[in-house]
Amino acid sequence: MPKIYPADLVVDQRETQIDVSRDQSRWISDQSRPHFITGTAVDVELPFTGNKLGFDIQPTTSNFNNPRAHVGDGIISFSITGTDLTPDRVKQEIDRAVNSINEHLGWLANDAKSYNASLESLAMQAIERRKEKLLKDKSLVAGLGFKMKERPGASPTFAAPSVRRNIRPTTAKPLASREPYKPEPILAGEDYEHILSVMENMVGVMEQSPGAFREIDEESLRTHFLVQLNGHFAGNATGETFNYEGKSDILIKVDGKNIFIGECKFWTGEKGYLETLDQVLSYLSWRDTKAAVLVFNRNKDFSGVLAKIDEASRSHPNFKKLVRKRSESSWTYLFGHKDDANREITITVQGYNVPERIKPRV
Known part of the structure; x- marks a missing residue:
C-alpha cells in the first residue's frame, strides 16, 4: 500500500x-x-x-x-x-x-x-476446486474402477443367480506425497450404487415379510445381506466377494485391505450411531473407500431418529460434507481420516423401520 x-x-x-x-x-x-x-x-x-x-x-x-x-x-x-x-x-x-x-x-x-x-477463504475454495479436478483427472486416467460384471438378465429379486458378476480390481493414483507411489484400487461408482440397491431391495423383502424378521438380530441381518450380495457378485478366485470380520461387518477386500464396508445396526441412540461411524472409519485402508451403514429402527418415532442421524453425522469430527441427500431416509456423506487428509471414505447411511419384537408372555 x-x-x-x-x-x-x-x-x-x-x-x-x-x-x-x-x-x-x-x-x-x-x-x-x-x-x-x-x-x-x-x-x-x-x-x-x-x-x-x-x-x-x-x-x-x-x-x-x-x-x-x-x-x-x-x-x-x-x-x-x-x-x-x-x-x-x-x-x-x-x-x-x-x-x-x-x-x-x-x-x-x-x-x-x-x-x-477474505483471502484465506478464497484460497481454500480455489484449493478445493483444484483438488477435486486433480482427483477427477487421476480417476479418469488411472482409475478404471473396481468393475464387477453383472450376470446377464439379473433380476432385482434375491434368488441366488447361477452366473454372477466377476470383480476386476483396477487402480487409481494417490495424491502427491513423500511416500513411494503405490497404485490403489477403487470401487466404481456404478457398482457402489448396485450394492446399495441390492441392500435396499433386501430391506424391501423384510418389509413385505415382517413376521420372518421380527426376532432377527444384527448378526443374522449380516448373514442375510451376505447371502444376497454374494448371489449377485463373484470373487476372482474363491467365489465369495463379500465376507465379514468381527460381529456385523460386510467387507470387500483387495490385497488384504477394505475397499467396501457395510454395517447393519439397530438404532440405540446417537452415541451408538457415532460409535458405528468410528468403527467404519477405523477400517479405512485405501484412499478411496466406500461404505454403507444401514440403521434399523424399532422405535416409534422414526422421523425423530432420521433427524438425529443427519445431525449426528454432521457433528462427527471427521465429517467433511454432505455429498447427496438420496431420500428422506438416506444420505451420502464424505468423511476424512483423522491422520491423513488424502484418505477419504464415502458413507451412505440408510434408515429403515422394522417390526418391533414380540414381547414374551409372562
Missing part, C-alpha cells in the same frame, strides 16, 4: 503559457480557439513509498474530486498554475491535493483490509 510524505514535498516555480479563452472575467473576441498569456506554474514533487500500482486501483468508495497527478518512481508530481498566484492560494491548492490523495489511499486501505480478510 503506498504511503505519502507531505512533510518532505518540494516545490519549484517557472513561467508557463496559460489558456484564458474560457475565463469569463476577460474579454476574448474569439473564444473558439485558445488564447494564451504568460502565467506562473508551481511544480510540486510529493515523495511516497510502496508499490505505485496502488495508485492505479479505483477504491470502491470515491467522489467526484479524484486527485490527478503523474506517478513516477517514488515521486508524485503535479502543478498549480495561474496568472495571479499568491502564497496562500498555492498552499491551499497543495493541501487540497495532498488531502485528496490521502483520502483515496484511506479508502483503498479499507478495501485491502476487507480483501485480505
